[in-house]
Amino acid sequence: MPVTATAETSLRTARGPRLGVVHLLRLRKRPIEHNDFLRATYGDVVRLHVFGTTLYAAYGLDAAEQVLINRERIFANGPAWSHFIGPFFRRGLMLLDFDEHLHHRRILQHAFTNDALRRYHAVMVPHIRSGLAAWESVPQPRMHQLFKELTLDLALETFVGVDLTRAEQDRINQAFIDAVRAGTSIVRKPVPGTPWARGLAARKVLEEFFFTHLPEKRRRGGDDLFAQLCIARSEEGDEFSDEDIVNHMIFLLMAAHDTSTITMSAMAYFLARHPEWQEAAREESIAAGTVDYDGVLGLDLLDRVMKESMRLCSPVPSLPRVAVRETSLNGHRIPAGAFVAVSPYYNHHDPAYWPDPTRFDPDRFSPERREDHSHRMAFEPFGGGVHKCIGMHFAGVQVRAIFHELLRSYRWSVPAGYEWPLDLAALPFPRDRLPVRLERIDS
Numbered sequence: 001m002p003v004t005a006t007a008e009t010s011l012r013t014a015r016g017p018r019l020g021v022v023h024l025l026r027l028r029k030r031p032i033e034h035n036d037f038l039r040a041t042y043g044d045v046v047r048l049h050v051f052g053t054t055l056y057a058a059y060g061l062d063a064a065e066q067v068l069i070n071r072e073r074i075f076a077n078g079p080a081w082s083h084f085i086g087p088f089f090r091r092g093l094m095l096l097d098f099d100e101h102l103h104h105r106r107i108l109q110h111a112f113t114n115d116a117l118r119r120y121h122a123v124m125v126p127h128i129r130s131g132l133a134a135w136e137s138v139p140q141p142r143m144h145q146l147f148k149e150l151t152l153d154l155a156l157e158t159f160v161g162v163d164l165t166r167a168e169q170d171r172i173n174q175a176f177i178d179a180v181r182a183g184t185s186i187v188r189k190p191v192p193g194t195p196w197a198r199g200l201a202a203r204k205v206l207e208e209f210f211f212t213h214l215p216e217k218r219r220r221g222g223d224d225l226f227a228q229l230c231i232a233r234s235e236e237g238d239e240f241s242d243e244d245i246v247n248h249m250i251f252l253l254m255a256a257h258d259t260s261t262i263t264m265s266a267m268a269y270f271l272a273r274h275p276e277w278q279e280a281a282r283e284e285s286i287a288a289g290t291v292d293y294d295g296v297l298g299l300d301l302l303d304r305v306m307k308e309s310m311r312l313c314s315p316v317p318s319l320p321r322v323a324v325r326e327t328s329l330n331g332h333r334i335p336a337g338a339f340v341a342v343s344p345y346y347n348h349h350d351p352a353y354w355p356d357p358t359r360f361d362p363d364r365f366s367p368e369r370r371e372d373h374s375h376r377m378a379f380e381p382f383g384g385g386v387h388k389c390i391g392m393h394f395a396g397v398q399v400r401a402i403f404h405e406l407l408r409s410y411r412w413s414v415p416a417g418y419e420w421p422l423d424l425a426a427l428p429f430p431r432d433r434l435p436v437r438l439e440r441i442d443s
């Protein structure tokens with residue numbers, strides 16, 4: 001609700017720790033415990049200082065609903081996300097706001113219809129099979145690394161659909177990796193040798209690449225995402241300009257890649273820690289055999305494993321916004337221009353909605369329990385409201401298609417008592433890349 005003269009007087013001013021950086025480090029190490037501490041000490045909105053910026057952390061599902069559903073159009077994505085990734089992923093869908101965002105989203109939606117997903121699935125399956133077959137000869141497999149390589153290769157097939165030499169593929173992959181890394185650079189100016197400077201150079205490489213292939217893509221079409229963006233039209237017949245297509249392609253590659261990789265790493269980690277669940281999921285996949293698109297979506301246990309893994313390890317742990325007008329949140333005044341963040345990672349561990357929240361229990365999502373239905377915002381790994389992930393169904397199909405093949409081809413394990421060293425500085429990833437023992441099986 002916008003702040004009114006009468007409401008203003010009753011609003012509190014958010015407080016927070018004086019030493020933001022110290023708290024930030026604690027937040028990275030033990031995010032749940034430290035957020036619990038901050039919430040208990042300072043209340044439901046905490047003021048933090050992050051990279052020279054004041055940020056209001058808003059706790060709880062009602063605040064998440066207010067920010068993400070954003071009925072009053074107060075919270076903007078562009079200025080918030082641009083602060084972190086703007087120079088490298090500018091004018092990607094997630095960085096647009098309000099009417100312009102809706103306009104682009106309507107056109108983009110046409111690349112994510114059921115029929116389009118069906119075609120992406122058909123393109124990706126042979127590449128999943130050949131990619132996984134090569135894992136057998138990897139001497140010291142690290143699942144996170146393997147998923148990362150596999151999803152990058154798949155992205156080139158399903159997203160870009162251009163035949164490239166291995167050297168060209170590596171060049172594009174490297175540019176893409178540099179653009180993603182740049183967002184976490186401590187130096188945030190183009191100082192030579194810094195990730196920031198490499199990110200800017202990478203952005204140029206990616207732009208050149210897509211602009212070069214665009215005319216041919218427009219002419220020949222195809223089943224890949226790049227071709228779909230060329231033919232996508234809104235209901236009113238609007239289409240994307242060349243610049244729009246290039247901007248969206250670069251952003252989509254990024255949005256799809258690390259998020260799917262961490263989702264699969266989390267699934268692999270929890271299934272290694274809980275072999276009984278791994279065996280149950282394997283039984284389901286073996287019984288299903290070779291499946292088509294509908295068959296992949298029918299793998300219920302795998303679906304629950306994916307959801308529970310994303311609950312425990314939300315691939316996008318925090319969703320930032322900037323308030324374009326002064327407003328109130330959880331009874332606290334939020335000034336115009338302030339950064340606000342809601343955290344799916346934190347909210348997914350709230351015992352009020354998720355009993356025994358640290359326990360890996362895929363059956364929370366079974367029809368009898370549906371703990372995710374306890375609040376509209378209880379389960380938000382893909383965000384919510386107008387910016388809710390446009391690729392969530394794509395991700396669901398891809399991740400499940402990979403795990404279906406993986407479970408039928410390999411058994412994997414970690415030593416007893418192993419706990420992954422999760423880095424939560426930006427998007428989560430295991431610092432050791434999740435080393436496992438991988439055993440080939442014949443199903």
Ligand code: HEM
Nearest residue numbers: 093094255256259260263315316382383387389390391395
């Ligand atoms: C498991 C994998 C994925 C997760 C967990 C995930 C998560 C998210 C989240 C949380 C948001 C909302 C960000 C915000 O509100 O600020 C988002 C937005 C978005 N995601 Fe995903 N994502 C995944 C996969 C994908 C894939 C595969 C694609 C594309 C093929 C994709 C494309 C996008 C786009 C374009 C947006 C911006 C939507 C908008 O602003 O309207 N994502 N994603």
